[in-house]
Ligand SMILES: *[C@@H]1O[C@H](CO)[C@@H](O)[C@H](O)[C@H]1NC(C)=O
């Protein structure tokens with residue numbers, strides 16, 4: 063009963079999350095029905111970062127229609143399906159799974175002819191979802207002073223050179239250079255003040271700072287692939303044709319990073335963060351362009367970095383919890399009996415003569 067109630071509650075959660083949005087006569091408007099929330103549960107030791115979603119099965123999921131980010135009109139929704147977003151954390155790293163149906167599209171080496179995803183987070187308090195932070199400065203005048211407070215943190219994964227199931231993102235070579243780049247798979251750590259003032263972490267218009275790092279890691283997969291791991295480039299793992307299936311994108315980042323430049327969001331256990339998810343897809347065989355992406359919402363989505371494992375998983379925990387406590391009670395009764403017996407044996411006089419220390 064309790065479980066059914068929780069499921070209903072969770073469904074209500076998703077349904078309330080429907081958004082009405084429209085861009086009218088060039089003016090930006092976003093009417094988000096109510097605040098949309100994601101919960102990142104504490105689930106240590108659950109997720110392996112390999113692009114596969116099996117380990118996420120019993121994690122609460124939220125589904126979002128994908129509407130064009132610059133013109134969130136219901137008529138222009140991504141047709142092949144909704145995007146499922148899941149998140150957990152293990153006390154050290156936070157994990158995200160993005161799952162979206164789509165015909166398999168892949169042109170090796172051509173990022174814009176492959177699907178692509180990005181996560182964006184609010185860093186500065188004034189950073190808006192719309193216009194990527196919303197700083198009003200032009201590209202030649204935005205600096206960390208003129209745009210202070212508008213910082214957003216972005217992770218962008220372009221898979222044109224990324225072998226499915228392999229890990230990309232932060233690596234020793236790019237991190238030694240002190241920036242957010244990824245020369246192997248293009249899973250980059252970026253910050254921005256607006257769409258025209260976007261830089262790799264550590265690279266800035268007024269100078270570079272070699273203390274930066276790419277703190278993200280991630281992998282991708284498509285359900286049409288055979289086999290489960292161990293692809294190398296020579297295997298040509300990339301399926302032939304354009305079978306229908308599901309794309310998976312899986313990411314992790316430490317909750318806290320060593321950023322000193324306001325270029326990374328910092329997650330707090332028990333706290334909230336504001337995030338957005340973008341998806342690019344080569345619709346009708348045409349390569350995508352930077353601003354032609356879909357978004358899960360026309361405003362920030364709130365993520366709770368929860369300090370316990372809650373929602374649906376909590377009910378299963380409490381069930382096994384009652385079994386455990388009965389067992390614990392039984393065990394303590396047995397040990398009480400044992401200790402009474404041991405105590406009796408110890409206290410029972412045995413007639414051993416007392417030997418003073420000095421005689422030993
Ligand atoms: C900062 O780094 C970028 C990329 O490596 C480089 O093009 C630029 O010249 C550097 N700027 C300064 C001021 O060193």
Ligand SMILES: *[C@@H]1O[C@H](CO)[C@@H](O)[C@H](O)[C@H]1NC(C)=O
Pocket residue numbers: 206207266268269270271
């Ligand atoms: C802006 O960035 C430059 C170059 O990294 C740095 O020297 C400076 O301290 C930064 N200023 C602020 C206000 O963060």
